Amino acid sequence: MTVDVLPEHGTDHVITLTGPERAEVETTARHLADLAPRLLDSPEWLAGAREASATLPVRLRQAIRRFTHDAGRDGVFLVRNLPVDAAALPPTPNVPGSVQRETTVAAAAEVLVGLNLGEPLAFREEKSGALVQDVVPVPGMEKFQGNAGSVALAMHVENAFHPYRPDYVGLHCLRNDHDNQAGLLLASIRNALPALPDEVREILRSPRYTTAPPASFGALGADPRPHGILSGSWDDPDIQVDFESTHPLDGEAEQAMAVLGDALRSVRRTFVLETGDLAFVDNRLTLHGRTEFTPRYDGRDRWLQRVFIHQNHRRSRVLRPTTAHVLVS
Ligand SMILES: O=C(O)CCC(=O)C(=O)O
Ligand SMILES: [Fe+2]
Numbered sequence: 001m002t003v004d005v006l007p008e009h010g011t012d013h014v015i016t017l018t019g020p021e022r023a024e025v026e027t028t029a030r031h032l033a034d035l036a037p038r039l040l041d042s043p044e045w046l047a048g049a050r051e052a053s054a055t056l057p058v059r060l061r062q063a064i065r066r067f068t069h070d071a072g073r074d075g076v077f078l079v080r081n082l083p084v085d086a087a088a089l090p091p092t093p094n095v096p097g098s099v100q101r102e103t104t105v106a107a108a109a110e111v112l113v114g115l116n117l118g119e120p121l122a123f124r125e126e127k128s129g130a131l132v133q134d135v136v137p138v139p140g141m142e143k144f145q146g147n148a149g150s151v152a153l154a155m156h157v158e159n160a161f162h163p164y165r166p167d168y169v170g171l172h173c174l175r176n177d178h179d180n181q182a183g184l185l186l187a188s189i190r191n192a193l194p195a196l197p198d199e200v201r202e203i204l205r206s207p208r209y210t211t212a213p214p215a216s217f218g219a220l221g222a223d224p225r226p227h228g229i230l231s232g233s234w235d236d237p238d239i240q241v242d243f244e245s246t247h248p249l250d251g252e253a254e255q256a257m258a259v260l261g262d263a264l265r266s267v268r269r270t271f272v273l274e275t276g277d278l279a280f281v282d283n284r285l286t287l288h289g290r291t292e293f294t295p296r297y298d299g300r301d302r303w304l305q306r307v308f309i310h311q312n313h314r315r316s317r318v319l320r321p322t323t324a325h326v327l328v329s
Pocket of ligand 2: 156157158288
């Protein structure tokens with residue numbers, strides 16, 4: 001069978017808010033920014049945001065609903081012209097592990113969209129378990145293969161090692177870099193699949209790979225279990241790979257992974273995000289990475305805010321000792 005069974009179009013899922021729609025979202029986000037206790041991680045605040053998320057402009061909610069039904073060939077949903085209150089934006093943070101704890105218009109807007117895709121989540125061991133995390137360059141970490149770096153970041157599924165990795169990764173641009181050079185790289189398995197011969201697909205589906213967690217994930221790092229990179233439907237598989245931390249267990253598996261890498265590279269697209277752009281990547285279908293850029297550490301550097309979303313919140317209950325949103329291992 002061929003990939004005829006997939007949607008025909010590329011990035012169907014782009015919506016640019018009109019002026020009135022943006023104003024509507026801004027009114028709601030401002031209300032939430034002022035809502036007690038003004039802390040993004042508090043269950044009370046999140047409850048208020050959940051109610052408010054049902055009042056976003058209908059056209060936006062319809063677009064999200066189409067995306068959660070089918071993420072399209074590219075596996076990305078892009079909302080443009082969201083409010084970020086640029087005039088009131090503080091200097092870009094530049095410390096390791098920076099997160100957003102206090103409510104802001106930009107963070108509220110991102111959470112409002114995210115709540116229409118599912119439930120936010122975070123990992124206790126990562127970025128101190130904050131639901132909204134800063135993606136910013138950090139002095140001295142330029143070569144780091146993580147979001148504090150500024151060299152090219154290898155293509156990856158987010159938290160590829162983790163059984164409850166996010167279904168969607170939201171990246172909201174508050175500021176791009178000075179040179180407008182930093183690009184979010186995206187490559188979907190739906191676009192790459194036609195370039196994979198059947199025998200390569202077969203190898204990629206077998207448990208001949210391990211994926212290491214980042215050092216910060218502690219005990220789970222001890223003995224990663226072998227897994228296949230592709231799973232599920234033969235014609236429209238899910239993908240689980242991180243080109244920095246997934247390791248083939250034999251030579252054939254290594255070759256198959258190289259073919260996959262080439263196929264993904266050939267369909268890779270670059271999105272240079274602007275202030276007010278929010279990309280939600282379907283983390284089951286699409287890998288992301290980043291081009292190189294040059295930070296200046298002058299308070300005006302690139303600044304994204306990231307949220308993770310689960311479509312099925314119930315599934316991760318076993319790792320959440322309370323009904324809150326933080327997974328403990
Ligand atoms: O900096 C970027 O555009 C992406 C960084 C990244 O992979 C992440 O924050 O998950
Ligand atoms: Fe990432």
